[in-house]
Amino acid sequence: MASSKKKETPKAKAPEMERMEVRLAGSGGQGLILAGLVLAEAAGLHDGRAVAMGQSYGPEARGGASKAEVIIADQDIDYPLATRVDMFLALTQEAADTYSWDLKPGGWIVVDSDLVSHPPSSRAVALPFTATARDKLGKPMVANVVALGAITELTGVVSRKALEKALLARVPKGTEALNKKALAAGTKMAKDYAASGQLAGQEPTSEDV
């Protein structure tokens, strides 16, 4: 499954997808379960694929490690959890350390550049999700949406249209404009990163997988 090829295909038409495993990990309260839900609804309800989403969290009432996994495929999904992660997003150092052991060789690793000082791989794409949400959008809580915009732009795992529809259906009334801005900021961040040439040699190729 070559994710890099999907980026080139027109976003309106969902390309064939065998099985794509996305893991979103961080700390309780960062909105990763919600981000997973938006991604799963975008893929399942708007792109028309089969989808399964698992979640995992610790026994703490607040804080603690939190993880959402979204499996996207065109055929029926039997095993519903991740086995070889194609796309790993980590928003804390703890999550980056804890959940990076079963990534697909050559798979995507995306981390928050301010909260993850030691990415699990030198190939990791480090982007300022939380800083952008806080400083440019004035709401640190939309860092999850900024990240969603970025990883979707990088991997093409769901179409941009589906993502926006799913997002706007999930967020509280009155926050639509803010969330659209956050999504756009994430998309731009990823585009700029790709344009800067830093992705060279980092994009997964079919040889890697």
Next chain:
Amino acid sequence: MAAGTSKPAGRAAKANRKGQARLLQGNEAASLGALAAGCNFFAGYPITPASEITEYMSREMPVRGNPFIQMEDEIASIGACVGASLAGRKAMTATSGPGFSLMQENLGYAMIAETPLVVVNVMRGGPSTGLPTNVAQGDVQQARWGTHGDHPAIVFCPSSVSECFELMVRAFNTAERFRTPVIFLADETVAHLREKVILPAEGDLEVIDRRRPTVPPDWYVPYKTDGSLIPRLADLGEGYRYHVTGLVHDERGFPTRRPDEVEPFYARLFGKISRHFDDLMLTKEYSLDDAEIVLISYGCTARSCRAAVRLGRERGIKLGLLQLLTLWPFPRQAVEAALTGRKAALVPELNMGQISREVKRVNDGRTQVIRHSKMDGTMITPEEILGRMREVA
């Protein structure tokens, strides 16, 4: 019952009418199944990983004009359900291991008083507080034998979000039909799993209600039965007076020790269910016809097995799966058939062998039965199952 018949107006009902694809969590689908089956009373105490059911019912029950009560603990929760059921309500409570342990006494009470109700136990790691947020399948034998005294048990176990809905409807129908408590035994993975599902419209479902007396109150003999062995249940408060007790009772509901009344009581308690085993024992087969090695599994582990069957066959190992949707009564005939003519049977489960011992019991020399246990708070992966194939193939 007047309040209970008000038009459903909740979010659930609205979404359900459309019959469109939705992304639902297992716990949500179970709640929707309960509502579709006519659940109109919920009492519970939230606990991970079953809290979403309590949360969902706390929103939906009041909207439908039905009671939702957050009780002081799980003992009181099932107690409230027993009372509500005797008063004519379709009652449910939802909990996990620690709460399920507390419920065992009243579960036996519901059994002997022949009170229809549904108890959800979403399994997590135990014993005691154990691993609250991790998956396990350690309550399988507890669901069968947790309450004391010999008794029948009906336990359904879903492995997907859509099965959560279907089996919950069936749990209510079974409880009402046989006048008995039914246990819905899910696990953390399935309860928290979100999948795309299209639920049937509420009008398309078969919904069974308990048989109520047709005679006037003065003629009502509460535990007298016709050929069905299932007595008719009058709603308390409707003028039918009867005695409810945890003691073994005669036809009129009063305690008895007379062997000529005790023996028929037990015979009826078991017989009303055992004569309908065929309707109760649900299984699904995956690639079983030409399988050389059969996997027998249930709940989330059945999902691991489905993947193992697919991957195994890609590598030339002829695997098949018998998935148990009913754990109790144990689907003996289906298991016997699945074991016959195979090289070996592997029983993967998240405990030290609670179902594999049952498979061995019915195996009776047919094939080699191997347990595959895992107790680390995570699911069995398909590769772990395939890793055992060297021993059996």
